[in-house]
Amino acid sequence: MATGLVGCVGPIVGKIGEFLMAPIGRHFSYLFSYKSKVKNLKEEVEKLDEKRGAMQLSVDEAKRNGKVIGPDVKGWLGRVDKCSEEAREILNDEVKENRGCLYRWCPNLLLRYSLGKKATKKAKEVAKLHEERKMTEVAYNEPPPGIESTSTEGIKVFESRKLIMNGVMEALKDDRFDMIAICGMGGVGKTTMVKEVAKRAREEKLFDEVVMAVVSQSPNEMKIQGEIGDKLGLKFEKETKLGRADQLRERLRGTERILVILDDVWKRLELNDIGIPFGDGHRGCKILLTSRFDHVCNDMNAQRKFTVEVLTKEEAWNLFEEMAGISNDTSHTSTDLYMTQKKVADECGCLPIAIVTVARALKDKGRHSWNSALL
Ligand SMILES: Nc1ncnc2c1ncn2[C@@H]1O[C@H](COP(=O)(O)OP(=O)(O)OP(=O)(O)O)[C@@H](O)[C@H]1O
Ligand SMILES: [Mg+2]
Incomplete structure (x- = not known):
């Protein structure tokens, strides 16, 4: 029993210096009111979860109506998820501490102190998220194209x-x-x-x-x-x-x-x-x-x-060349195929729609197709 007590008191001795430096009341409240602090956190997290659920419903509805979700809403949801997860870890630690206490002679005071402190801090964060929720617009109309x-x-x-x-x-x-x-x-x-x-x-x-x-x-x-x-x-x-x-x-x-x-x-x-x-x-x-x-x-x-008039001959050929993927290197320009391609381009009468349609249809086609286009 005596050893047990020493074991319990030991960890908080190190905290005494801290108690002396800071307002003592707050530190004692972490230790002795830790249960109410954890309870408060639990309630705040439950309320936040409800708000998160309601917000998710609004987000889903807005998405179904083709609206854009505000960046602040996305950010808020992300922060809520992170904060809730961290709060749950604190709440789980508290459950573990209570369970552990059944098997130990005395409670782990340092753990309780730390739980009380963490729960207080986290509850403040949760409360801040409650506040932020009031300020956010869920969705906006898609910007007009x-x-x-x-x-x-x-x-x-x-x-x-x-x-x-x-x-x-x-x-x-x-x-x-x-x-x-x-x-x-x-x-x-x-x-x-x-x-x-x-x-x-x-x-x-x-x-x-x-x-x-x-x-x-x-x-x-x-x-x-x-x-x-x-x-x-x-x-x-x-x-x-x-x-x-x-x-x-x-x-x-x-x-x-x-x-x-x-x-x-x-x-x-x-x-x-x-x-x-x-x-x-x-x-x-x-x-x-x-x-x-x-x-x-x-x-x-x-x-x-x-x-707007038709293109000049030179412009027409440039467009045709590009659309048909014709190479203009000099080794090619003296071939029969090139001559045929030029004639086909002429047939388009410098009209962009004709040039684009014919050139695209003949792109990558062999000599035979080009000759047929002239028939
Ligand atoms: N400046 C250009 N650069 C590239 N391609 C062009 C250009 N102008 C016209 N074209 C090509 O010619 C095609 C026909 O052009 P466009 O549709 O603008 O003609 P339009 O005068 O409006 O015809 P319509 O009277 O039938 O409406 C286009 O799809 C495009 O492929
Ligand atoms: Mg048009």
């Missing part, structure tokens, strides 16, 4: 287009123009050009937002509204075209400088019916449209019109 989702990869800068591109960029900067058109035959590169214009306008920060919708031969106004709305992150609450038009108009008016690109217009579009305000309706809204038809650009009252 805008025009950034439109890839401009693989677009070549042709000298013959540079002048037009620069003209369009100048017109976009000019307050006198709010309806600008690019016209040219099918496959000449109008869509490709407006994608590049959109990219430059964004880089040069000419507008707060740049959106694009494809109109096509048989325009569906609801689809156009949807395309523009998606790019602005706008969720339509109305079902009818007119209801959606009101909502879209409000949204566009709320943006000081906005560029709306309407690609592939085949006939006059009633922008008001779609909900695109321009002119006196919203001075900061500019329309850039593309059309195969000159008269459509006029019908849309375009104040500036740019016509």
